[in-house]
Amino acid sequence: MPTLKQIIEESDTAQGRAFDLVIQALIVLSLVSFSVETLPNLLPALANSLRWFEVFCVGVFTLEYIGRVIVATPRKSYVFSFFGLIDLAAILPFYLSTGIDLRTLRAFRLLRLFRILKLARYSSAARRFHDALRIAREEIVLFATAALIVLYLAAVGIYYFERDAQPEHFGSIFQSLWWAVATLTTVGYGDVYPVTVGGKLFTFAVLLVGLGFVSVPAGLVAAALGKARQLEAARDNENPE
Amino acid sequence: MPTLKQIIEESDTAQGRAFDLVIQALIVLSLVSFSVETLPNLLPALANSLRWFEVFCVGVFTLEYIGRVIVATPRKSYVFSFFGLIDLAAILPFYLSTGIDLRTLRAFRLLRLFRILKLARYSSAARRFHDALRIAREEIVLFATAALIVLYLAAVGIYYFERDAQPEHFGSIFQSLWWAVATLTTVGYGDVYPVTVGGKLFTFAVLLVGLGFVSVPAGLVAAALGKARQLEAARDNENPE
Amino acid sequence: MPTLKQIIEESDTAQGRAFDLVIQALIVLSLVSFSVETLPNLLPALANSLRWFEVFCVGVFTLEYIGRVIVATPRKSYVFSFFGLIDLAAILPFYLSTGIDLRTLRAFRLLRLFRILKLARYSSAARRFHDALRIAREEIVLFATAALIVLYLAAVGIYYFERDAQPEHFGSIFQSLWWAVATLTTVGYGDVYPVTVGGKLFTFAVLLVGLGFVSVPAGLVAAALGKARQLEAARDNENPE
Amino acid sequence: MPTLKQIIEESDTAQGRAFDLVIQALIVLSLVSFSVETLPNLLPALANSLRWFEVFCVGVFTLEYIGRVIVATPRKSYVFSFFGLIDLAAILPFYLSTGIDLRTLRAFRLLRLFRILKLARYSSAARRFHDALRIAREEIVLFATAALIVLYLAAVGIYYFERDAQPEHFGSIFQSLWWAVATLTTVGYGDVYPVTVGGKLFTFAVLLVGLGFVSVPAGLVAAALGKARQLEAARDNENPE
Numbered sequence A, B, C, D: 001m002p003t004l005k006q007i008i009e010e011s012d013t014a015q016g017r018a019f020d021l022v023i024q025a026l027i028v029l030s031l032v033s034f035s036v037e038t039l040p041n042l043l044p045a046l047a048n049s050l051r052w053f054e055v056f057c058v059g060v061f062t063l064e065y066i067g068r069v070i071v072a073t074p075r076k077s078y079v080f081s082f083f084g085l086i087d088l089a090a091i092l093p094f095y096l097s098t099g100i101d102l103r104t105l106r107a108f109r110l111l112r113l114f115r116i117l118k119l120a121r122y123s124s125a126a127r128r129f130h131d132a133l134r135i136a137r138e139e140i141v142l143f144a145t146a147a148l149i150v151l152y153l154a155a156v157g158i159y160y161f162e163r164d165a166q167p168e169h170f171g172s173i174f175q176s177l178w179w180a181v182a183t184l185t186t187v188g189y190g191d192v193y194p195v196t197v198g199g200k201l202f203t204f205a206v207l208l209v210g211l212g213f214v215s216v217p218a219g220l221v222a223a224a225l226g227k228a229r230q231l232e233a234a235r236d237n238e239n240p241e
Helices: A004-009 A014-037 A044-071 A075-079 A082-098 A102-122 A124-162 A173-184 A197-238 B004-009 B014-037 B044-071 B075-079 B082-098 B102-122 B124-162 B173-184 B197-238 C004-009 C014-037 C044-071 C075-079 C082-098 C102-122 C124-162 C173-184 C197-238 D004-009 D014-037 D044-071 D075-079 D082-098 D102-122 D124-162 D173-184 D197-238
Strands: none
Touching (some): A004 A014, A004 A044, A014 A044, A014 A102, A014 B173, A044 A082, A075 A082, A082 A102, A102 B124, A124 A197, A124 D102, A124 D124, A173 A197, A173 B197, A173 D014, A197 D173, B004 B014, B004 B044, B014 B044, B014 C173, B044 B075, B082 B102, B124 B197, B173 B197, B173 C197, C004 C014, C004 C044, C014 C044, C014 C102, C014 D173, C044 C075, C044 C082, C075 C082, C082 C102, C124 D124, D004 D014, D014 D044, D014 D102, D044 D082, D075 D082, D082 D102, D124 D173, D173 D197
């Protein structure tokens, strides 16, 4: 029979795995419930059920939090850790919002999203992203800056070509930036696009040159993830979980 | 003169290759026929021809199925194999639908698409995809989950920025998810896009950060395909077909 | 003083380089002229000038063709070579169209585009693409087929989800294929997009799975180009031009 | 106490780092100010403040320019260097425009954008891009040409398929080029798209073949950046800054 500490903190016993699964399932279900609550014209009966389910979730997460505080040695090591703060942030909004005017409650609801970070505890993807960002942080900052400069120059250019023809869409550099973002990421919603010959030629030139710049940060993240995987594999060989 | 078993199961004789080619051509033609049947205002004569062609195809596939059952040693090894079940699924809908009310026939028609899987027997691409998925399964699941979380957070964010300005497009998190999918995959249909300044800034931030996440699973598949090719080359060197 | 053969066939003398440059410039100019001719409401004077420029270009290309025939040893080696046929195809439409009714002339005009292939003679990019396709031909065919199958299945799926809601856009599998192409290449014009909940969920699933498949052939071409460059570098080391 | 030369030209003293940070912050702020000035319906008070801020920026940049000229040994080495010319270009438009009619002032304002190049002095990304372009220059030119040819052929093709159905969008090859750019970069604004069956089939073919070509130059830039990083790492090992 495993101890409470083993059940809560480890996952190599049947009870430990069951505990993890229940918590994970409740996190996902509480996010689904959060999403369903945003549906317009929700039936009152369903809205009521969702409210009770939310109370239930917070109850379980509170018990989990208390449990983790009790079994941690020393206690401070959990309370002030990254996941300790996340676990608190996942339940605190509920307790705060109950004593508050209903009108400001909406913003508190959004704080429930911190629960998604609780999932990170169980995910090796989160750790790998963390490693990847650490490996490529300097480079990502460097080329994200370069991408921002390219986006800015594209916005200034299209502003000068299109402001007279479409003042409602390219009336300032800030509006033009929206075009630059939608174009250079190749999303291309189609709400704003150049109509003058000059603007189209400029778009042509910007796309041929700029696609490389804007896609570099995403490529750096992907490459860093590959390296993080190798690091993880090497680390697992040394001290397997 | 090759035996029936050699013709059906192998492709290193002229007759075996001819048999394979006929079956493959019939699969493709039956898919074309399936597509043509969906055209509105089809001429009755053409519709009739397509129905007879379908009967012919099912006849040939049935003969092929019987043939494969006969030559397999032991017979069970084929009947309960992956391709045995696929071959059955490719003809069964026809026989079932003939005894059924015409109204429910449409759903059965869709089952004819299982025939496309019959093509996989002749395709080394299918085997390679299979190998690639096996190699990268754990990673793909990991980062597909991460991509889903990024999509979810993007949807929640845009919901808070745009719900008041465009309640018909961003009226709930589920509607906002549609925007998140179309945007982060860079498809950008243009049916929904942010109009508020906050929503546009949020889209900007989400695109710069999120493109990397959503493109990672596709990149992993591509990388795994490269590895699968090396594995296949190594396997072919050991026991060439 | 270099011989005529050296001027025409080689580019290591000043005259040879000048000859090459003049021919390349004329090809590009004749393509520009071809494009300008398509402008509606062209001034008659300009249209006339373009016609004379076309006569001039064909004259020079004819002289070039005769010259290449004369200096080739043996002559057949040029006349029936790839570039010999291309050079003929670049001038023949002009001579044929002069003896033909003006109405059918338009189609012949399009044949002038063969001239763009003349540029390939001077381009190491063309040779590299050729090498790349040879290296990866089998793979590209394999995964282009897989991409086609994914596109087909996406089209069939969306057809079943959207045909009732949007019969004008998803009225048959062929119309749905257009949606599948625009979506899975992430072009996303926005002329057709799913409106039903089922169709949107299906699009979600198809995008997460299918992006990898459709981008694989392009990725294979890029990877093969890298290999072709290495081959070329190795070849240049052995026998430098 | 560091000398003026150390403060201006180096960044390994506290004063030198402060000097650099102030200049960088002023560059970014003057770009923000430049963007805000383009907002329509700007309050007169704000417009006035921005004008004074611009005077202040130019004053600081002028002092910086004079300082750099004074400390440079020999002086010519700075005045005629790349960054010397950039620093001059960042202040000259202001002095020129004050003596000029207000109507032509707008074009001079645009020249202020040269300031963004001043940022390059502090950025290792700029150096790396420079190295990357040097490494892959020949290749990028080669495949950018190939991409242009693919775009041109796509435009000619769609022109012949769509000009009768949509003369307002595909009325000439130049208009069709705009479609080709928006499609092959997968931006897909949706302002122009084929409507004929032939045009859609052609788009299908062009997308399957052409995506690889158009994405190659961007991929070459990304690959060259990776090599430039290795070169930089090697160079930093030899003589660390």
